[in-house]
Amino acid sequence: MAGLAKAMTIAGSDSGGGAGIQADLKTFHQLGVYGTSAITAITAQNTKGVAGVYPLPTEAVSQQMNEVLSDIGTDAAKTGMLFHAEIIEEVAKQIRHFEVTKLVIDPVMIAKGGAKLLQDEAITALRNHLLPLAEVITPNLPEAAYMTGLLIETPEQMREAAKVIHQMGPRHVMMKGGHLQDDAIVDILFDGRDFYEFAHKRIHTRHTHGTGCTFSAALTAELAKGTSLVHAVERANRFIIEAIKTAPQIGGGHGPTNHWAVIDYM
């Protein structure tokens, strides 16, 4: 196992196992990457919604990152649910200290069921401290709309919003189109100059809990292995599509995707 790639997730725990830390670690594992974690908050949730959110002390987040990064190290990292400004500032400090350059930011704000996973005032900290450190940020349409104040309902509006978010400091912007009101989904990557479009058909299902987490974890795993960004997005896209298509039909609400999904390059 010499040369095993490593990826770290800094995110919230989803007791239901479909999103957050659990989705990330399962996805890292499935893509052949050694996964580590720093938990920012515990959520009590299932496929029907989030019943409780319990943030950990900022020091606990900082210490988890320090212990992992000072010994095991990582080839890439991703952030998910960060909940409040103090945690964001501390995460940014550790990312800078350990010089983690392949950083994927999934700006998790609101769970599909409506629960707040990021406090309102924390968005400023996200912009000021974390975005400038990102290799890529992966907003969904409501997150991008909140960050820019723009209406985003079409691919053209997605491209405009990507330009505005790119100005905030990340090296790439990956706009996820799952929330487009259309049967044709397009995810759009912007590198500050060119747009790369990843189009696919909508799968009609209610089992989409944790799609954003799983997608960004797959992207992080691919970056950890040294895959170039455009190819990493392509592979993460194929992984999430397969995971949605073969979702295990778990729970009475929005069930998880299939983290055992196999894609043809594996």
Ligand SMILES: Nc1ncnc2c1ncn2[C@@H]1O[C@H](COP(=O)(O)OP(=O)(O)O)[C@@H](O)[C@H]1O
């Ligand atoms: N119903 C669906 N059919 C096919 N792909 C989907 C579907 N829903 C989401 N995706 C894909 O899953 C990924 C996550 O998308 P999105 O739903 O926009 O993010 P989030 O889970 O953060 O709201 C994207 O690559 C998107 O294209």
Ligand SMILES: Cc1ncc(COP(=O)(O)O)c(N)n1
């Ligand atoms: C701990 C945690 N992190 C992220 C999400 C977002 O996932 P989704 O938007 O699919 O509910 C979640 N529900 N829980």
